[in-house]
Amino acid sequence: MSLTKVAPRSRAKAKEGYHHGDLETALLVHAKKLISQNGVENLSLRQVAAKVGVSPSAAYHHFPDKDALLRAAAKSAFEDMAEFQVASQQNFKGTSALAARKRFRALGISYVGFAQTNPHLFRLSFGPYCGGDEMARGESRPWQLLVASLDQLMAAGEIHPKIRPHAEVLVWSAIHGAATLILDELLPEAALESILDAIEISLKSSGKVGNK
């Protein structure tokens, strides 16, 4: 299932011959490539097989059906986003509160940036083909990145202790919602900055509001 899996006999690069070498990852790579161009709803197994240069039925020796391939592609795309996010944070180092806040914002901006750069892959990662159990909360890279960033923000005194336990869900919800609504053209791209501001405010405040 791993993308870096080594083919038997280490022939991962053999593109000629009856046996492909590493069809599983080749199918995944080309599936993602085609999806990022045309969207999941317009992807066919036969297209992927043709791109890889293999018979349509060959795929069934590596994935039980099309849905399994799509689920694997969704999981892979999810990790692509994590890489994209990691790269965006390299520019802001240090332990100061300002650096922590800049990294935090970069994390959110890169989340939405990935969605805008690869809309079809972003939509693939969530929705019907979302891994569910496998990439459950706590296990996924994006979630770990978020936890780490919030820990740094907390250490820098930018989060009120009382709401720290609820910080992850709030931030992820707001950023994810912004990303999808911007993709659907229901919100303008500029909305992201307002949302990030509001999140920072909410994180810093005490966590109690008027009587219910």
Add this chain to the structure above:
Amino acid sequence: MSLTKVAPRSRAKAKEGYHHGDLETALLVHAKKLISQNGVENLSLRQVAAKVGVSPSAAYHHFPDKDALLRAAAKSAFEDMAEFQVASQQNFKGTSALAARKRFRALGISYVGFAQTNPHLFRLSFGPYCGGDEMARGESRPWQLLVASLDQLMAAGEIHPKIRPHAEVLVWSAIHGAATLILDELLPEAALESILDAIEISLKSSGKVGNK
């Protein structure tokens, strides 16, 4: 395009005979019914036509292609959600700050509640078949409901004037993100309450946080 469109010769109820009477809405209704059962990705035009009791090609006299039917269904489902939300607010009347806040929370809870009750329809409303221009921000019912609720909250003194302009995008993003992440089982259902609390805090505070 309207759901309540009256058929020519007012024969909307005629189910017998060569002509159907109001095929367009019948297709929409049954499409939504099938989608809510099996999801968009498992819907076929022929299924819908069969349910309605009509030939597959008949649909092409009312929708240019399958995508057009799905887009119309998405738009219709979006308005279904608005109805669901309106119903949820009937229990909390009055102009007090407490009533306004209860209505506000009911609006968010019903948004997520609709997503959980009709996951397939909720996913249909957004994503690839989202109306885009037609149901652009400002025009859609859910957006209008949100604006109205925030106006009431503002009048009750529960929103700081400085962040009132950014309130809609923040709230919609956070609630929409929560709904989709809960659907994907990436967040627990209980996260919604934390998010609503955090939103209320953010709305009431002044809108400025430490130096950048």
Add this chain to the structure above:
DNA sequence: GAGGGTATCTGAACAATATTCAGATTATGG
């Protein structure tokens, strides 16, 4: 290093699908 077993790939087949089109049927307007 030779041979058998196994994993992998092909090619043909099948049912279901979206879409088109000629023709049949009904409604509508003059």
Add this chain to the structure above:
DNA sequence: CCATAATCTGAATATTGTTCAGATACCCTC
């Protein structure tokens, strides 16, 4: 009342997911 337009049918086509028998290459054992 009749002609024209709107609506529906039925058949046809190309593409799809999936299965399966058979061909091919790899790997392990002897």
